Amino acid sequence: MNNRISTNLQDLSYIVIFIVIIIMMMTSIVVSANSYNSLPTQEVIVKEGDTLWSIGEMYDTGLTFSELIRWVEKVNKIDRDKLYPGQTLMIPVASKE
Template sequence: MKKIWDGYSYTFILIAVSLIFSLVAKAHFNNSEQYITVTIEEGQSLWEIAETYAAEHHLSENEFVSWVEKENGIIGERIFPGDELVIPVTAEFGQPTQIAGAER
């Protein structure tokens, strides 16, 4: 057994690290499913969406905008009508998508 470990220890460690990394990555990607997706309407900004959902998240407006930019791959707060963005507001069962600014 010692000969096998000596010859393949790096392989075993690499497989273990890869497995752990894939489990952590899967858990991270599954987290985005718990948040709602909003559809952007004409004239809306990320700041307005942060204000609209202020009572439903625990972030400051700056943190909210930064989170949305990072998670949705947005550069420079540029959003367009029809874009669907994941926002850090927990989805209720059966309500994964909303129109931003619509009555809730």
Template sequence: MRKSVHVRRQRVRRRGRIGLTRAQALLVLFACAVFFCLLTGFVLAGGEEAEPVYASYKLVTVQPGDSLWELAGRYQEEAGIERAELIAAIKRANQLSHTLIYPGDNLLIPLAK
């Protein structure tokens, strides 16, 4: 009677295991690595946009009370683009990660493409 109980336990254990050999596990790991590399390559390649080319830049010294919104409005006609686009272009040209500017800062304002 004990022998049949032991056999049942063994059967339960075998059913719960996933039968992968080392070669199969390495193949799955390799396939996942290749998929990850391809996925990150496509994401990184698609995220980069070409830097717009502008005909010229104007160097402006920030005065008290100036903001990027105000400067973009002041130079919007010369730049020939929308105010929001000009703010983004000013941030790129001056490598700003935020919109805070201070009196005395020198900023490049991109003008007509």
């Protein structure tokens, strides 16, 4: 009987740990999603030959290249391979604080 209670408590502790981990992951996803909306932005018009890499090099975005790509794709609802001249993009710019 005592052994059974111990096993049940151990199972319960695993479940609690699992739930805490899930909550932490969900919180980080929400925080990450909100950070997309909180960055200052600048409107950029794509020119012939522009890539997200070249645009990122022209502006101080404050993000790594992979972060910039994800941000621009998500906010502008585009695929990085689908840039065309005249297209307007919002890009993040580093805060001037």
